[in-house]
Amino acid sequence: xxxxxxxxxxxxxxxxxxxxxxxxxxxxxxxxxxxxxxxxxxxxxxxxxxxxxxxxxxxxxxxxxxxxxxxxxxxxxxxxxxxxxxxxxxxxxxxxxxxxxxxxxxxxxxxxxxxxxxxxxxxxxxxxxxxxxxxxxxxxxxxxxxxxxxxxxxxxxxxxxxxxxxxxxxxxxxxxxxxxxxxxxxxxxxxxxxxxxxxxxxxxxxxxxxxxxxxxxxxxxxxxxxxxxxxxxxxxxxxxxxxx
Numbered sequence: 001x002x003x004x005x006x007x008x009x010x011x012x013x014x015x016x017x018x019x020x021x022x023x024x025x026x027x028x029x030x031x032x033x034x035x036x037x038x039x040x041x042x043x044x045x046x047x048x049x050x051x052x053x054x055x056x057x058x059x060x061x062x063x064x065x066x067x068x069x070x071x072x073x074x075x076x077x078x079x080x081x082x083x084x085x086x087x088x089x090x091x092x093x094x095x096x097x098x099x100x101x102x103x104x105x106x107x108x109x110x111x112x113x114x115x116x117x118x119x120x121x122x123x124x125x126x127x128x129x130x131x132x133x134x135x136x137x138x139x140x141x142x143x144x145x146x147x148x149x150x151x152x153x154x155x156x157x158x159x160x161x162x163x164x165x166x167x168x169x170x171x172x173x174x175x176x177x178x179x180x181x182x183x184x185x186x187x188x189x190x191x192x193x194x195x196x197x198x199x200x201x202x203x204x205x206x207x208x209x210x211x212x213x214x215x216x217x218x219x220x221x222x223x224x225x226x227x228x229x230x231x232x233x234x235x236x237x238x239x240x241x242x243x244x
Contacts, residue, residue, distance in 0.1 A: 015063060015064075015148065015149065015150045015153060016058070016059065016150045017148075018030070018126060018142070018148070018149045018150075019052070019054075019058075019126075019149070019150055019151060022124050023054060026123075027123045027124035027138075028054070028123055029051055029086065029120065029121075029122045029123045029124075030051065030052075030122060030123070030124045030125075030126060030151055031049050031050065031051045031087075031115055031118055031122035031124070031125050031126070031151060032049065032050055032051075032052075032125075032126045032127070032128075032145070032149055032150070032151030032152035032153070032154060032155045033047065033048065033049040033050075033111045033114055033115055033125065033126075033127045033128065033132070033152065033155050034047070034048060034127075034128040034145070034146050034152050034153075034155040034156040034159055035047040035048075035107055035110060035111070035128075035159055036048075036066070036156070036159035036160040036162070036163040036164075037159075037163050037183075037184065038103065038107060039185060039186075040183065040184035040185045040186075040204075041184060041185070041186055041190075041203060041204050041207045041209055041210050042095065042177070042179065042184035042190075042199075042200075042202050042203045042204065042210075043095065043163065043166065043167050043170060043179065043183065043184035043202055044092050044093055044094050044095060044098075044163065044166060045093040045098055045103070045106060045107060045110060046090060046091070046092050046093070046159045046160075046162050046163040046166070047090070047091045047093065047107065047110030047111055047113070047114045047159060048088065048089065048090040048091075048114055048155040048156070048158035048159035048162065049088065049089050049090075049111070049114035049115045049117070049118055049155055050081065050085050050087070050088045050089075050151050050154040050155040050158060051085060051086040051087045051088070051118060051122055051151060052081075052084065052085060052086065052150055052151050052154055053084065053085075053086045057084050058084065058150070060077060060080045060081055060084055060150070060154060061077070061080055062076060062077045062080070063077055063080075063081070063150060063153050063154060063157070064077075064147075064153060065144075065146040065147045065153055065156060066146065066153070066156040066157045066159070066160035066161075067146075067156075067160075068147075069157075071164070074157060074160060074161050074164075075161060077157050078157050078158065078161040081154045081157055081158060082158070085154065087118045087119060087120065087122075088118070088154075088155075088158060089114045089115075089117035089118055090114065090158055090159065090162050091110045091113045091114045091117070092162070092166065093106055093110050095201075095202055095203060095204045095205075098204050098206070099204055099205050099206040102206075104130075107130070108130060108132055111127060111130075111132045112132060112134060112135065114155075115132070115135055116135075121136075121137065122137060123137060124137060124138055124139065124140075125137055125138070125139035125140075126139065126140055126141075126142055126145060126149050126151060126152055127139060127140075127141050127142070127145065127152070128141075128142065128144075128145035128146050128152050128155075128156070129141060129142075129143065129144075129145065163183065164183055167179045167180065167183040167184055168180045170202055174200045174202065176193055176196075176197050177190065177193045177194075177197070177200065178190070178193065179202075184202075186209060191209065194209065194210065194213040195213060195216065198213050198214055198216070199213055199214050
């Protein structure tokens with residue numbers, strides 16, 4: 001019986017240390033999962049999963065936690081990840097589902113969906129922060145995984161770039177909120193727009209600040225046309241999975 005918890009992680013391997021250690025124990029295909037938009041009060045929650053290949057091909061130039069990179073650098077690394085990944089998937093979860101099921105439940109379910117979409121199936125799963133049960137393969141939650149595990153960092157890049165592109169497209173439909181700038185996160189400008197116009201259909205109504213703004217504006221959503229899910233890289237259906 002393979003016991004991955006006895007595996008020695010050699011820190012000199014850097015961002016690729018966990019995957020290298022697991023491969024030495026026989027787990028050849030290691031997947032990482034991460035999300036973007038957890039702290040936003042508008043827009044979708046986007047969850048991605050990624051398997052990087054072993055060897056030099058898996059050493060993605062510039063790979064790092066998506067939050068530590070500039071938008072231009074993220075776009076470059078995003079292209080490298082998609083070009084090199086053995087498999088990747090992304091799940092786009094609308095605000096209505098976050099409202100109806102709760103953020104944490106939705107986040108875990110999104111990770112399950114993203115990991116289940118990978119083909120071929122990973123032999124081990126590493127997730128950022130939260131353990132995800134019911135995957136049918138062993139896994140481990142890694143604290144700040146997007147900063148210490150390559151496949152989680154790759155998933156964070158996919159999720160972040162995908163979500164930023166969605167929010168930029170939503171800006172065209174709801175320009176008064178300036179989604180292209182703050183991407184749906186709570187900033188003074190976003191708070192001011194909420195106070196003035198009330199929420200639009202892309203806001204998360206279960207969030208206290210959004211509910212307060214709705215009440216202050218007579219309980220009617222603002223913002224004009226609801227687009228019902230923008231199409232970014234073919235993601236309007238909610239999920240895209242690619243296998244190299």
